Each structure stands twice: as structure tokens, then as C-alpha cells.
Amino acid sequence: MATTRADRAADGDGVGVNLPPLKNGVDYLVRVVRELSPSEGQAADPLNLKYAVLHLHAATEVLLKYRLQLEHWTLVLRDVDRKHAGERVTYAKFRRGQFLSCGLDEARLRLEQVAGVQLSGETKSIDALVDMRNAVQHYGLAAEGRAEKTTAEVLHLLISFLHAEVLNHPKVQPEEREQVEEDLRYVGSSLRRIDRYVAYRLKQLEPALAPHPDQRLTCPYCRTESLLAMPDSVACLFCPESSMDIYWTAAAYASDVLRLDWRSQPTSGPFSQPAQPPVDDCPVCGKTALVRGALTHSSPTTPCDFCFNCGQALSGPAAI
Ligand SMILES: [Zn+2]
Ligand SMILES: [Zn+2]
Structure with missing residues (x-):
């Protein structure tokens, strides 16, 4: 039977680090992406x-059980009659890991x-x-290719599960969510460096992306070509957080993907003005969402003026 940190604590073999379960599970995920994504310029260490396999298993166990705990803490117990060492497990004992x-x-x-x-x-x-x-x-890792595939699949499954079933659950306290925000950002930004994960996800996403070659661009956050700028909505299918602000995504695309410099506003007075991202007002919809020189999937080498709000090119081969 699988044991958890709580089990070990119950056996008097605690490690002296008491992390709340959500933080604990996300902490394991951080380990996993760190182990799977090599540092800039370095090769992955087999x-x-x-x-990564060991930590991903731990993350799966902790996060699935945390979701059970949100339902009711007794669901995490091995025996639902709450017996442990001949005594009834109370909530206080549960909190102490007894x-x-x-x-799993x-x-x-x-x-x-x-x-x-449903997972x-x-x-x-x-x-x-x-x-x-x-x-x-027991024996170390034999089938490396299979392990890469499995870790990519479970990693995606867990991240989707976290966003769909855990983070927005009404019983998750705002403090708990805040505790993991930074780690989740780190996990999200590291995924694009895990080649096997990227290949797995892009293959999965292709049927959803393929019908929209004129609206498909490189996402400024994950750098995969998974951003769909549709009329009135922008979403990256690869990034774990799907809701995106149209203006800031256009600005991030212009500065991070196209490497356009932020410009200074025209100054009429003696004081310097804040810099503006290189995004213009769209002549069609009037929103500040027009990026000049954008490259879409259907036009990867010919730049166009693309409005992230209209979801279309206003110049170039795919223009209206
Ligand atoms: Zn993305
Ligand atoms: Zn527009």
C-alpha cells in the first residue's frame, strides 16, 4: 500500500517539514519540472x-487526496470506519497525521x-x-522513452486537474491559493522547456488549432504556436491558464515574440511619459490591439497587421 508523508509522520518517522497539502503537492510538481527541464544551454540529465517519476507519483497522490479532503477529510482515510491503531481517528488526529x-x-x-x-x-x-x-x-529506470511519455501525460493530467478541480474550489482558502501561485507560475513557464511534454501537448492540440491557421500565432508566454486570437477572445491552448487579456497579450506578443521595443509616448511637457507597448489602435474595431508585423500560422514569413480583438489580419495575405 502506498504511504504518504502523513503515514510516515504517524509512524514517528516525520521529516520535520510541515507543508499544507496543496503547497506540498505543488512543491512536488516544481521538483518534477525542474528535473525534466534542463537549464538554459544544458542537456537533459537522464x-x-x-x-521525476518518484516526485510525480508523490504529487499525484497528494493532490488527488487533497481534492478528496475538500469533499470530506474522512475520504482520505484508508478505512472509512476511521479506525487506526485500535482507536477512532478524530479530525485533530487527522491534522497531526495520525x-x-x-x-492511489x-x-x-x-x-x-x-x-x-472525472479525471x-x-x-x-x-x-x-x-x-x-x-x-x-527497486530496479532503477529501464525504459527511458516510455518514462518520458508517461511523465508528460501525467504532468498534463495533474495540471489540468489542479486548474479545473482544485484551485477554484470554494473550500480552498485564498491564503492557500496565494501560497502556490508563484510555484504554479514557475511550473507553467517551465513546461515549454520539456521537449517531450511540448511534443505530446502539441499533438493533442493540433485538431483544435488546425482549423484556424489565420488566427493562430506564437504565444508570448509559452512560445508554442498555440495562441488563438479569435474575435473578442484570446486564448492559448497550451498555457494552463486559458483566460487572457486581449490588450496585454497583444503587447506581450509585440515585445516578446516580435521583439518590438516599447516606445515613449509623445511628450508635450517637461516630464517624461511612461513607455507604451508597440500596439496601435485598430481602424476597424477601435480597440488598442493592433500589432504591426505579426506572423500567423497561415503566413509564417510575410508579416501582417493583426488585430488581437478582431481576430484577423488587416493587411498582408490573410487580410479581409
Ligand atoms: Zn501559451
Ligand atoms: Zn480590431
Whole structure:
């Protein structure tokens, strides 16, 4: 049976670090992306994959059980009759880690049958991760390619689960959310450096991206060509957080993808004016969302004037 940090604490073998479960789970995810994404200019270290498997397994267990805990804390217990060492587990004992928790399979079952949470995506990859984790603990990592594929799949599944089922749950306190915001930003920005993850996601996203070659651009945040600037809405299908501000996305695209410099506002007085991102007012919709020199999927080498609010090129081959 799988054990958790709480189990070890119950056995008197605690590690002396008491992280709240959400922070703890996201902390494991930070480890995973750090192990899978090499630093700038460095090659990936195959040995890191072994630790990525172990940490991803821990992240899966902690985060799935945290979602169960949001439903009711007793759902995390191995025995729903709340027995542990011959005594009934109270909430106070639960908070101190004096309980045995359910296994990962049982946690998935309870999530589905009690909490009504369906894990989206390839849940078979969790089974593969469990097998891999057991093998890694005893024999090391044999099938590197398979491990890369599995970690990419589970990583995506967990990040989607966090955003869809956990972060906006009404029982998650604002302080808890704040504690993990920075780590989640780090995880999100590191994903684009994990080649296998990028390849897996882009293949998954292609059917949704392919019908919109004229609205598909490079996302300024993840740098994959997964940004869809549709009329009145901008979203990156690769980035975990899908809601994006039209003006700031246009500004980030101009400065980070096209490398256009921020300009100083015309100054009429003695005081310097704040710099403006290189985004112009659109002659069609009037919104400040027009980027000059943009490159779309359908026109990757011929620049156009693209309005992120209209969701179309106003000049160049794809212009109206
Ligand atoms: Zn993106
Ligand atoms: Zn426009």
C-alpha cells in the first residue's frame, strides 16, 4: 500500500517539514519540472528522469487526496470506519497525521464515485506511472522513452486537474491559493522547456488549432504556436491558464515574440511619459490591439497587421 508523508509522520518517522497539502503537492510538481527541464544551454540529465517519476507519483497522490479532503477529510482515510491503531481517528488526529491513508487506486475511485470528479485525459498513464514508480524504487529506470511519455501525460493530467478541480474550489482558502501561485507560475513557464511534454501537448492540440491557421500565432508566454486570437477572445491552448487579456497579450506578443521595443509616448511637457507597448489602435474595431508585423500560422514569413480583438489580419495575405 502506498504511504504518504502523513503515514510516515504517524509512524514517528516525520521529516520535520510541515507543508499544507496543496503547497506540498505543488512543491512536488516544481521538483518534477525542474528535473525534466534542463537549464538554459544544458542537456537533459537522464538520471533526473528517475527522480521525476518518484516526485510525480508523490504529487499525484497528494493532490488527488487533497481534492478528496475538500469533499470530506474522512475520504482520505484508508478505512472509512476511521479506525487506526485500535482507536477512532478524530479530525485533530487527522491534522497531526495520525492515520493511514487510502491508496492511489482507492483515491481515484472515491474521487469518481463520491466526489463526482472525472479525471480528464489519459488516466491509464497514472497506472503506468504507478508501475514505473515501483520499478524505479527497486530496479532503477529501464525504459527511458516510455518514462518520458508517461511523465508528460501525467504532468498534463495533474495540471489540468489542479486548474479545473482544485484551485477554484470554494473550500480552498485564498491564503492557500496565494501560497502556490508563484510555484504554479514557475511550473507553467517551465513546461515549454520539456521537449517531450511540448511534443505530446502539441499533438493533442493540433485538431483544435488546425482549423484556424489565420488566427493562430506564437504565444508570448509559452512560445508554442498555440495562441488563438479569435474575435473578442484570446486564448492559448497550451498555457494552463486559458483566460487572457486581449490588450496585454497583444503587447506581450509585440515585445516578446516580435521583439518590438516599447516606445515613449509623445511628450508635450517637461516630464517624461511612461513607455507604451508597440500596439496601435485598430481602424476597424477601435480597440488598442493592433500589432504591426505579426506572423500567423497561415503566413509564417510575410508579416501582417493583426488585430488581437478582431481576430484577423488587416493587411498582408490573410487580410479581409
Ligand atoms: Zn501559451
Ligand atoms: Zn480590431
